[in-house]
Amino acid sequence: MSLEDRVKPHIAKLEPYQPGKRADEVERELGVRDAVKLTSNENPCGPSPHAIAAVQELAGSVDQYPDRSCRQLRGRLAEHAGVGPEQVIVGAGSDEIIELLAKVFLGQGDEMICPWPSFAMYKVAAQSAGAQLVRVALDDELVHDLDAMAAAVTERTRIVVVCNPNNPTGTSVGRDAFDRFAAALPDDVVLVVDEAYVEYVKREDCVDAVEWARRRPGTLALRTFSKLYGLAGLRVGYGIADADLCGWLERVRPPFGVTRLAEAAACAALDDHEHIERSLRVNEEGLRYLEREIAALGYRIWPSDASFVLVRVAPGMGDALMRLGVIVRSLDGFGLPDCVRVSVGSPEANERCVKALRHLREGGAASLR
Ligand SMILES: Cc1ncc(COP(=O)(O)O)c(C=O)c1O
Incomplete structure (x- = not known):
């Protein structure tokens, strides 16, 4: 009996959790430079x-x-x-x-x-x-x-x-x-x-x-x-x-x-109220920027109460963004194949994301440089 046959049937059916790709992985695999990771809703201000x-x-x-x-x-x-x-x-x-x-x-x-x-x-x-x-x-x-x-x-x-x-x-x-x-x-x-x-x-x-x-x-x-x-x-x-x-x-x-x-x-x-306040402010500013700029490009977005925004783009756009060094969460596995989730990042990372979306909107190829 193979190991798989001995695994409990409900475990054998389990699909493993897929974490967002890391920037260094994408840089290595796709040969892009300075990739920004906007996949996992991490705090762009870092730890306190x-x-x-x-x-x-x-x-x-x-x-x-x-x-x-x-x-x-x-x-x-x-x-x-x-x-x-x-x-x-x-x-x-x-x-x-x-x-x-x-x-x-x-x-x-x-x-x-x-x-x-x-x-x-x-x-x-x-x-x-x-x-x-x-x-x-x-x-x-x-x-x-x-x-x-x-x-x-x-x-x-x-x-x-x-x-x-x-x-x-x-x-x-x-x-x-x-x-x-x-x-x-x-x-x-x-x-x-x-x-x-x-x-x-x-x-x-x-x-x-x-x-x-x-x-x-x-x-x-x-x-x-x-x-x-x-x-x-x-x-x-x-x-x-x-x-x-x-x-x-x-x-x-x-x-x-x-x-x-x-x-x-x-x-x-x-109890680091200064870090908490700064994190909330950076998130609010980043979210408003992403919502405003992405909507202005003609993409549908959903009003967000969190540290990320859902954007309707087109199927496969997550990969196209990744080739431009902007790593966002593709939502194929979530029943939203035409959407990506963009975490609020640093102002520079947010700008990179908007720039890449604009590039693709204008029919650009998978390279910005
Ligand atoms: C809704 C929700 N719940 C729980 C978690 C798990 O968070 P952690 O295990 O890092 O505390 C996450 C992480 O992304 C999340 O988005």
């Missing part, structure tokens, strides 16, 4: 200087295992969210917390509902657990169709995910619609609100998922240090939920997933 200092300070003690309970970080996060430390779960990125949810609640015959298109890891997590992922199409404006998601709930549903703002569309749902949806959800369904980009939301009626986590047992507000806080490479995410839910997730959490460096950097970044 306080986080860098915290990492440097601890570099000499990486022979020690981390604090398994992440007491310091959980305490700080609890203070910020106005909950007790037992209501905070941390993980090696919010990815890991999605995996923990699947481990605890999903098995053969169970269902997890999520919007579609949305973040690719929901599928990986549900399928790895042998469960069925029920994908509910976004509406015509590419916003969550919460009525359709509510209608998709069955007695097999264990988890419902709302991704707000949604990746890769940047669209968000408002408080009234969300509150109605959450209030009507059966009590025995775990509600996960993935808020990886919530800090960027400007709408006044922003959903308060932490408030829902405080009052609806089985609700988890999921956050990350990978985006606004610029710590994607260190892998720290967290969830706010009731103590019971956190306790179950904690049981299956690998003991030392969050490293000492990651914990210290996250604590430092959390």
Whole structure:
């Protein structure tokens, strides 16, 4: 029997997560110079200087295992969210917390509902657990169709995910619609609100998922240090939920997933208000620039509440942009083959992107130089 034959059938069917290409990879493979990476919604301002200092300070003690309970970080996060430390779960990125949810609640015959298109890891997590992922199409404006998601709930549903703002569309749902949806959800369904980009939301009626986590047992507000806080490479995410839910997730959490460096950097970044303000400002300016300039070229864009913008271009344009040294996320695998997702980058990277789009719009070949 081959190894493949011995792999669990639902794992054999799993498509691996495809990360965005790195700039050095594209430069090497395509022979382009100075490629800019606008694929993974990383913070163009980089990490907080306080986080860098915290990492440097601890570099000499990486022979020690981390604090398994992440007491310091959980305490700080609890203070910020106005909950007790037992209501905070941390993980090696919010990815890991999605995996923990699947481990605890999903098995053969169970269902997890999520919007579609949305973040690719929901599928990986549900399928790895042998469960069925029920994908509910976004509406015509590419916003969550919460009525359709509510209608998709069955007695097999264990988890419902709302991704707000949604990746890769940047669209968000408002408080009234969300509150109605959450209030009507059966009590025995775990509600996960993935808020990886919530800090960027400007709408006044922003959903308060932490408030829902405080009052609806089985609700988890999921956050990350990978985006606004610029710590994607260190892998720290967290969830706010009731103590019971956190306790179950904690049981299956690998003991030392969050490293000492990651914990210290996250604590430092959390209170670096100058870095936070600058990151928000750079994102806002970059987003407005990209929206304005790309729309002026005649491409359809969707209003974004996040750190990226969805652009309707044409099939194959992601590759054409890459050959021009501008790496964006092609969305073929997300049911949006004529769209790309452009992360907000530095002002120079954003300009490169607009220049490349203009070049292709004008029928230019795959070289700008
Ligand atoms: C919606 C969403 N959720 C979760 C994540 C995972 O973030 P991380 O594992 O880096 O915390 C991402 C990353 O891109 C995301 O876009």
